[in-house]
Amino acid sequence: MSGERAAVRERAEEVLRRLAGAHARLREDQWRAIEALVVDRRRVLCVQRTGWGKSAVYFVATALLRERGEHGPTVIVSPLLALMRNQVEAAARAGIRARTINSANLDEWDEITAEIHAGTVDVLLISPERLNNPDFRDAVLPRLAATTGLLVVDEAHCVSDWGHDFRPDYRRLRTFLGNLPERTPVLATTATANERVTRDVAEQLGTEPTPPPTDRAVSPPGPRADGNAPTADPAAPTADPAASPADAGGRRADVLVLRGTLDRESLRLGVLDLPSPAHRLAWLADYLDALPGSGIIYTLTVAAATETAEFLRGRGWSVASYTGQAEDADRRAAEQDLLDNKIKALVATSALGMGFDKPDLGFVVHLGAPPSPIAYYQQVGRAGRAVEHAEVLLLPGVEDAAIWRYFASLAFPPEEQVRAVLAALHTDRPLSTQALEPLVDLRRTRLELMLKVLDVDGAVRRVRGGWLATGEPWTYDEARLRRVAEARTAEQQAMREYAATPGCRMRYLRDCLDDTGADDCGRCDRCAAPLFTADVSGPALTAAQTFLGRPGVQIAPKKLWPTGLDAVGVPLKGRIPPTEQALAGRAVGRLSDLGWGGRLRGLVGPGTADGPVSDDVAAAVVEVLKAWAHGDDPWPRRPAGVVAVGSRSHPTLVASLAERIATVGRLPLLGLVTPTGPAGVGGPRGNSAQRVRALHDAFTVTDELAGALAGLDGPVLLVDDLVDSGWTMTMAARLLRRAGAPDVLPLALAVAG
Template identity: 60%
Template sequence: MSTDVKDQAELRGEAEELLRELAGPQARLREDQWTAIEALVVQRRRALVVQRTGWGKSAVYFISAKLLRARGHGPTVIVSPLLALMRNQVASAERAGVRAATINSGNVTEWDEIHRQVADGEVDVLLVSPERLNNPDFRDQVLPSLAADAGLVVVDEAHCVSDWGHDFRPDYRRIRTLIGELGDGIPVLATTATANDRVVADVSAQLGVGGGETLVLRGGLERESLRLSVVHIDEATKRAAWLGQQLNSLPGSGIIYTLTVSAARDLAGLLTDQGHRVAAYTGQTDPAERESLEADLLGNRVKALVATSALGMGFDKPDLGFVVHLGAPSSPISYYQQVGRAGRSTDRAEVVLLPGHEDRQIWSYFASVAFPREHVVRRVIEVLDTERPQSTQALEPLVELNRSRLEMVLKVLDVDGAVKRVRGGWIGTGQPWEYDAPRYERLEQARQSEQQAMVDYQRTTMCRMEFLRRQLDDPELSDTPQPCGRCDNCTGEALSGEVDAGAVEQARARLDRPGIDLAPRKQWPTGLAKLGVALSGRITDGPEPGRVLGRLSDLGWGQRLRTLFDAPDAPVPDAVVDACISVLAAWDWERRPVAVMSLESVSRPQLVSSLRQRLAQVGRLTDLGTLSRTPGHPPVSAANSAYRVAGLAGAWLAPDLTEVDGPILLLDDLADTGWTLTMAARELRAAGAATVLPFALASIN
C-alpha cells in the first residue's frame, strides 16, 4: 500500500470514529461526506454541498474541523443564522470532543471571554451570526486574525446569501468580504438543503466558491418518509377547527406553521382551549422562552409548536412526526425547507397543507417590504456624512423608510461599498454606486413565478413530491415521471376536509371574540426638528389606550374584515356594529365617552361615518361628525415614523369642542402605524377634549 493510500485510509478511519461519536455506534460515512471531508482536509479546496435535511452536512464540517485542528491548523469559523441552529451545533460538537463557542445576540456578556479563548487557541470551532461580521470591534479586532489563521470557513444555510433564495439576509452578503480576505490555502465549505439551479449559481458567485476548482456535491431531494397531502377548506375558521379535530391523530409531535404572528397566537390559544398541549413560537418570542419551547418539542412534552418561519433552519428533531401548514408559504423552496424538518429518522411522517384564499394577500404584504425604489435608496446615500457617523435612529427621520427597511438598505449598501458601518453608526464612502434595477425586476418576476408554482402545487394531480423536486431542480430526477407512491395524489387517499359543525361553531366562538388592545404611542420619533416639527420626548397630549375590532391577519375576524375592506364602500353591516358594541361594552375605561367623532376617510367614507352614526345612536353619544382634512393637505403615505408625523401635522381642521364635557370616542377604519390616531387625538385635545379614546375597525398587526 502506497503512503498516500495508507494516509488516506488512516484519515478516513479517524473520520469514521468521529462520526460515531457524533451520531452513534452504527453511523457510517456516506461516500459524498467522505469526498467533501477529503477535499477540505487534504486538498484544502472550496466546496459547495447541497443536500437534503438530515443528510449529514453538519457532520462534514465538525469532522473536518477536528481533523484540521489535530493537524495544527487554526479554528474553524462557522457562520450560522439562527440561535436554535447554534445551540444544536454546539451540543453536537461537544459530543465529538470539539471545543465550540458561539458569539450571538443572546450571549453578549460572554463575548470578551470568547474573544480571549479564540486568541489563546482554546476554541476549535467558533460559530458567529452573520450580523457579527460587520460589528466594528469584531470586524477590526477579531476577524483579521481569524481570516489569516482559520483552519476552515463554513457558511451554513448558504442560500441566505442569495436574494433568489427563500430566506435572503443582507448580512450574509458580508461573508464574501471575509472569504476574500482569507489566507492562502484556507478551505471554504458552503452548505444548504434548499437551493435550485439559480440559487446554487448565485451562492457560488456571491461567496466566490464558483469556478472549475470548486467541488459541488449535490444530492437528490427524495424523502421516503414524507406523506404529502393538501386539504382544501374554504374558510379560515373551518381550517382551524379541522386541525383541532385531527391533531391527536397525527403521529408523534410536530410543527404547525402559520404565515403570521397573530395567526400563530390565535391558533395556539384555540388548540390550548380544546385541551391540546401546544404553544406559540414566533419571531417575537423571547430568546430564553424559545429555547425552552424547543426543548419541550424535542422532549415530546408538547404535541406541537404553532410557529412562524422563526422555527425552521437548524431545528433538529429527527423523529418529528408531522408538519402542518395553516396557510401556504409563498414558494415551493421555502415549503420544502420547512416540511424537511419531519421524518428524518422515522418510517412515516405526515405533511399537510391547508391553503387559504387570504394567502396571496399575505404574500403581497411581505413582498411590499422588499428593496425600495432607486430614489429612496439614493436619498439614504445623500444624507450620510462621509466623516461623522450617524446612527440608524438619527438617519430614520431623514429618509422615507421605517427602521427595519432602513437597516436592510444600509446593509446592502455596505456590501456594495457605498456606506460603511463604524463605531457610532454609518458613514458614506463617497464611492460610486449603481442601482441594479434589472436584478430587482428579475427578482420580482421570480417571486411571482414562485407564488404561482405554490398555487399550482395545491392544484396539481401529479405526484406532489416529484412536483417539489422539479421546482428545486433535483439532479436525480429524470425526464420520465418518478411518482413517490406515498402522497395523496399517488395513493388516491385524500384526507377529508369535512369538519364537525359543532367544532366549527366552537372554534368560531373562540376566534370571533372581538376586540384587541391598541397601545398608544408614547414617544415622539427622533429628529422631527429636522423636518420642521417641534415635537420631542414623551407624548403627553395623545390618546388613551384604545381598542380595535380585529387584526386583518386574525384567523377569526381577519377574514371578515378583509372581505369588508375589499368590497366597495357601503354602510357598516349590522354584524360589525354588534361586534363593535361588544368591544365597547367590555372596555374598562375610567369614564364612559360622551361623544363620538370619526376621522375623514378617503377610501371608506360611508363605512366610517355610518359606524359613527350607529354607535352614537346605540350609546346615546353626541355625534360630533367627521374630523375633516385640511383642504389641499397632501396625503400621507410614508411608513417612516418621523416622516409620517411630519406629514400629519396640520392635517385636520380644528374642531369646535366647547360644548363637549367628557371623553370623546375617535373612530377610524384602519390602525396601521398608530400615528394617525395619535396626531388626530392631539387636535382634539388642543380643541378642548379632556380625553380621547381611539377605536378602529382593523389593525395590520
C-alpha cells in the first residue's frame, strides 16, 4: 500500500472510531469501498447484509473528502423520512453536519440551500421524489449536482423493477449522474439484491460492473454478522479494484462491486404451520413472553395489524400498531417506544421496513408470508444486529396468496389505459393528478405510479401545475412487464417453498439472493431442534376465536362528490347535500380481516358463485344489527323498512339476505333499487369519478317503491353484498332520499380493503 493510501486508511480508522466506538475497525471491504471513493474517485456498488456497516462507508468517505476542502457536500438519496432521521443522528456522531430537504420541512428549504452554497453542509439527504419536484429540480438541483462531492444511493434495489420495492423516482438518478462533475465518486448500497437486481441497478446508474477476477467469486464467505461495531475482516475477498475508463459503447465500466455473504449468524429461523388466524393470534398470546427482548410482528394488511395489536393488548401485552395509514407523529412515537423498550412489540405492515434501526431487536415474527424471499430477508434483517441471538419466525396463512394477488392487481396498467392518459395530457395547459383522474379509469395511487414511470421514460413531464405530455415517442414494453410479472409469480412460489423446505432455511434465503456456496447454518429449525412448537393453550385459542368472530365494521358515508365530474358529463360537484346523503353504515367485516376475511372472500370475492345467504352469515348480520342498535354509536332511529340493491354479481345472495333481515326484524321488504342496464365503465378498481359516472344513471326507483318510501316514519336499511369504493351505496342512497326516504342506513356483508 502506498504512503498516501496508508495515510488515508489511518485517518479513515480514526473517523470510524468516532462514529462507532473506540474498538471499531474497518472491514476489508469497507476500506476497499472508501479507498475507491476517496482515492480513486470511482463508482461502487455495495451489496452487503443488514448491519454490515454500509452507512459507515459513506460517512467516513464524506469526512475524508470534506477534510480536503475541495469537495462539495455528499448527497444521499434515501427513500424514507425515518431512514433520514437515523442517518442525520449517525452523521452527528461522526462530526458531520447533515441536513434534509423533504416535504416535511418546506419552510427550511431556502435556509438549507443557502447553507449548501456557503459550504457549511457536509451531507444533504433527499428523497428520490424530490428529484422531480419542479421547484427543487429547476432551482436547486442543477447547482447541487455541479457541486456534489459524493453521491450516495441508499437502498439501491429500489432502482430496479426486478427488486422487491421498486420506486420509479429512483430512475431519475440517471439524469443526476449525467450532471455530476467528472470523476465524482458514487456509492450505491443495498442489502437485498440478487444477481439480476445487481445488474439492473448498475445499468440504471449508468454503469457496468467490473467483472470479478477469474480465480475467485464476487460473493465470497465473509465476516460474522453479529450486528456489533464493524471489525476487521481481512479474509473476505472482493471484486477486482482494477478499472477500465469506458466500455465500447461509451458507458462507464469502472464500478467496483463489493458483494459479501448475506449470512446472519445471530438469526435463528423457523416456520410454524398453524391452521387458522385464531391459532396464530393464540400462539402469539402464549409465546410472546418466550421471545427475547422486544421485536416486530409483521402483518400483510393494515386490518391485520390493527386487529392483532388490539387482541394482544386485550391479553395484557404492551404493543402498538404501525401502518402507513397512521399519522406520522403516531408512527414516530411508536418507533421511539420500541427503541426505548417500553413495549414488547410493534405490530406493523411493511411501512416499517427500511430505515428502522434498533440494534438490540430480539425477534421478528411474520403473521402471513411476504410475497418474496428477498422482501422477507429485508424485513427479518431488522433483528439481531447487536445481540447474540434473535428469533425469526414465519407463521404463514392460507389467505396469503389472495393478498398477494390483490397487490399484484395494482401493477402497471394495460397499454390502453396508459395511452388514454397520454392522450389526455396532450393539452396546452398542464393537468394536475386530481384533474386528470376523472378522465381515466385509474385510482389515484396507481395513476401517480404510472405518471412517474412515464416521466422517467420521457413521455410526460411534471411542471408547475401538473403534468404535460412531451410528445416524445414512447413504447409500451409489454414483454418486460410480463417478465417482471412472471418473476413475481416465481418469487411467490419460492416463498411457499421456503415454508416447506426440508433443508436449511438460511441457506435457502441466501440461495434466493444468489449468495451461493453457503453451508447449512446449524441454527434454524431444520438444522437444529425447533425451539417452539405449534401448540396453543385452550384459553388463548378460545379468546382469539371469540375476538375474531365478532362481526361488525363501520361504513363511513360519502360527503363530497369527486372533483372533475363536469369533465365526464356528470352535473355534480362540491358537497353532497345532507338531504341526499346516507348515514354511517355497517358491514360484517373487511375482506382483509383475520377473522371474517376468509369467509367473506369466499362469498363475495371475484368470481365467487351466487347463492342464498347461509345461516351462520345471516346470524352474524343479526349480531351486527343488535350491536348497531344498542352499542356505543347506535343508529339514530330504528329502521322502518328494508331495500336491497339490485346486484349484478350476486342477486340471489343480496335478495335472500334482505329477506332474512326483514323477517327477523319484522320489517317490510320494500323492494329493489333496480339496475337500468348492463354494468358501465369504472369497475370496482376504478377511481371515484369514473365510478360515479358509471353509476349516475345505473339504477332507478320504481313508482311502487317510491310510494312505499313516502309513508315511512324511519330510516331505510339498504342491503348490498360488498362495499368497495362506496359509490354504489352512495348513489343508491341518493336515489332513495330523493324518492322520499327519511334516512338511509347502509348494510353490507363485506367492505373491501
